[in-house]
């Protein structure tokens with residue numbers, strides 16, 4: 261029996277069996293397709309900004325891939341979230357339910373609407389919002405007034421439910437859709453991390469009223485910076501496009517804006533990159549799944565950790581591979597991070613929980629025992645598609 265202080269060294273050895281001995285980042289993009297050709301074509305056309313053929317093509321191909329009726333491309337995932345929440349009817353002094361275990365952009369977008377984030381707990385199996393804990397919490401802390409869900413403590417309307425598919429693993433969407441219906445909440449999906457993941461055969465980002473994607477440099481496909489809204493609602497898609505292009509009315513020369521919009525449209529040059537990346541997405545997804553299988557094999561010999569796998573009934577894009585530290589070594593998370601990073605293997609803990617971040621520490625929240633459990637134990641390991 262090996263003693264526990266040998267454990268981080270055995271873990272480093274196992275990860276090196278997959279990644280090799282050179283330094284390796286957490287997630288690097290792969291540019292192995294038509295990137296140079298499309299970007300050059302875009303420059304040659306002189307249409308590099310908010311008008312151009314690649315933006316329209318990228319939107320069509322995103323809709324085609326995800327099965328959403330419409331995709332609207334924007335400058336980043338955070339901007340997509342901001343507009344998605346506005347279109348979901350989120351107003352100043354509303355509250356929006358979201359997991360405490362998420363990237364800060366999810367909470368920031370709520371704040372940009374003048375609304376308050378209201379944090380809820382996650383599930384061990386999915387790493388996403390827990391519908392049954394959520395139902396219990398809302399039963400006890402909210403009431404319905406004129407068809408609106410009201411937080412009894414603050415008196416504010418709880419307008420929307422904003423689950424996030426952690427590391428690409430789909431949430432329990434059937435459960436969450438049921439709770440949304442029961443408490444009359446609009447469901448918006450933060451699918452920033454889960455392009456290519458599906459829940460019972462349907463792509464994430466297309467299950468709620470609106471979903472959003474991110475194409476930041478560290479995501480499954482990248483446009484440098486970029487994002488998109490997905491929806492099956494044609495009127496909402498039209499509103500999304502209008503709001504993200506300064507709310508300018510179409511006219512041959514007049515500058516007439518019918519509301520206060522945003523300059524959130526994805527530039528054509530970024531969309532050119534996106535078109536090239538999207539062509540490689542099926543290959544990236546297959547590589548990421550292969551990488552997961554390789555890690556599973558080498559980690560089978562390390563009982564102190566388990567590898568996070570896709571939930572039952574789901575297909576994950578395996579954007580980021582994650583270790584779950586066992587109870588016996590949960591207190592050694594920082595030793596694991598130090599040993600792996602010192603060995604040139606970039607690893608990261610999951611995000612600090614939102615209610616512990618200074619701007620959000622006074623926001624309403626449900627009990628968060630599972631989020632606390634996961635925050636202590638989740639460690640991301642190198643996940644680039646190129647590693648497989």
Ligand SMILES: *Cc1c(COP(=O)(O)O)cnc(C)c1O
Nearest residue numbers: 336337338363365366452474476
């Ligand atoms: C990446 C990410 C975003 C934001 O995307 P950006 O394109 O970086 O603005 C939002 N939510 C989650 C959960 C993310 O991981």
